[in-house]
Amino acid sequence: MTVLSADQLTFSYDDQKPAVFKKLDFKIENGTFGLLTGPSGCGKSTLFKLLAGLYPQYGGQLLTGKVTLDGQNIAEIVPFARAGKVAMLFQNPSRQFAMRTVQEQLQFALENLQLSPIEIRQRISAALTELKLEKFRSRQLTTLSGGEQQRIALATILAMDSEIILLDEPFANVDPHGRQQLLADLKKLQQTRHKTILIADHDPSGYAGIADRLYHLSVHAEQIERLPLKNLQLAATTNVAVNYQSLNKGSLAWQQLQLAIGPRKLLTGSNFTLPEGQLGLLSGANGTGKSTLFAAICQQHDYQGSITFQQKSAQKFKLKRWADLVGIVFQNSSDQFISLKAASEINLSAKASHHPEYWTQTRIDQAITSLNLKNVLDQVCYQLSGGQQKKLQLLSMLVMAPPVLLLDEPFAGLDAESLAAALALIKQATKALQLSILIISHQRLGVVETMDYELQLSQQQLTLLQKDGEQKDA
Incomplete structure (x- = not known):
């Protein structure tokens, strides 16, 4: 059982600026599907990058506290070993890509985990098949839409088979049908492959019956608040329509x-x-x-x-x-x-x-x-x-x-x-x-x-x- 926790975190990007959060404690419960909400700029992305071990190595400074993975300071764990336990899907998927095609990107990610060529091929095929993305295997990443790129990034995370998956605004550029399909895919990962899922999302609609933990992070927070799941029922998407008007002339x-x-x-x-x-x-x-x-x-x-x-x-x-x-x-x-x-x-x-x-x-x-x-x-x-x-x-x-x-x-x-x-x-x-x-x-x-x-x-x-x-x- 993988345990990921943040203890007494105080993090700042700049000595001259207020800390993003102060002495923050947070523990991800193993095997859960969590939704983290909060206003823009409250620090959700920052927290995820700390939990994934990307900060403070690649930005900012940790003034107090630490993030531990199975009791070990995550900063002390070598990247390929860390990625096998904790994977993160960025808000902007294009920042996660380093190669030209979908096949090359998935292969590159798995080679960094030091897997054998046979296992790499098996994992790539399994991930693309599970997310119904086989037809994208040879496509160039730059020709994909934002939503398609997000699905490929998720396939990469799936192929890596990490135990804890952090997703930062993963549906920002995904159409409603794709959003519900991805949520269903993630729920299946939690239920059948016992993955721990934590998603940061401003839009809580569609999570009722999917998420089993609801958290809220405020600006300059000292604690993450646990909210009742009934709040997700109140956020269910309603059918809304455009207020259609007669069209004006234009240039x-x-x-x-x-x-x-x-x-x-x-x-x-x-x-x-x-x-x-x-x-x-x-x-x-x-x-x-x-x-x-x-x-x-x-x-x-x-x-x-x-x-x-x-x-x-x-x-x-x-x-x-x-x-x-x-x-x-x-x-x-x-x-x-x-x-x-x-x-x-x-x-x-x-x-x-x-x-x-x-x-x-x-x-x-x-x-x-x-x-x-x-x-x-x-x-x-x-x-x-x-x-x-x-x-x-x-x-x-x-x-x-x-x-x-x-x-x-x-x-x-x-x-x-x-x-x-x-x-x-x-x-x-x-x-x-x-x-x-x-x-x-x-x-x-x-x-x-x-x-x-x-x-x-x-x-x-x-x-x-x-x-x-x-x-x-x-």
Whole structure:
């Protein structure tokens, strides 16, 4: 029986900053399925990296306490032996990959455990089969969607056969069906292979009947609170629908748009005009091509057909000018930042804003406060929590206020309060500045109620969903 515990942990990233938590005690109960909740920036990811033995070796400083694995200080255990006991799935799966293809990535991970070639082959096949990912074996990791990458990262963890599995926001970019399937897969691991599972997630929906432990971590906490499981029943996902509106006219449109990745077709014959002053939701399962559509609109992916702005072909614009008209919030926040500090990132956006009359310093300060970013402005962007990075990234692009703004999973890792604040800012700017904003989000609860229309990408077709349930080709 593997025992993993944190004793009297006080951890800080910087001598000049408050500790993330102070004298924190936490013991993972063997064989349990736990859910850890808490607001953005409270330290969930930090705790997981400490429990996995990654910190303080690769960041920050442990001021008091220690993490022990079967009674031994985890920092003293060699990495391959540690990984055989405790594995962690990162919030951003691409950071976990070191190789080109799925097969190569799984093989690399298992070679680091010093397994024999025969056992490596057996484990790879078993993991891919169990998660129904065999068809991805030869695929290049860079061609996979965020949700598909997350499933491959989970397959890697499964192949490693670690006794304790830590998953940090594992469903942030996964569609609802994939989320429930992964939860079922993890529950099966717990029940049939006696794994210990601990997941950090802002969204508690879907865990009723799955998780048997519920924990809550507060900002600057000294203890992790154990909550009753009945709280999970209250968080059950309800059916919500977009408040469909009649569409306005807009400047950006596409005609007979066709998309593909290699031989795989993603979209055929689509026509649509992004309305101004309205929020749109782009939905669809993982791998259908939503992010690829955004890349094509940004002139970063080949396409057939035409994309126009004010009836002028996108291909007649210089790329720099097009990027000024069509902005995008990337799925991975750290890919967006161009400044070291959070305050500098926002200041640069303010200087380049299309609407400085709207984004006054007073309004920017109010937005910073509503997003709870005031205390992190002098921190390095890359050292912020995943949720804080998302909020900083979103605010920076909203302040830029290009006529068209595409948001790719902007709410991943946000707690309910942060989500509400972010959506309020997006809605206000959209209406006030008559922006055309289209959002990819697999999270529906708390999101779709704010949307004015929904486009669904499925089976190579882009469909405008109507209020009465009818569908119309887009």
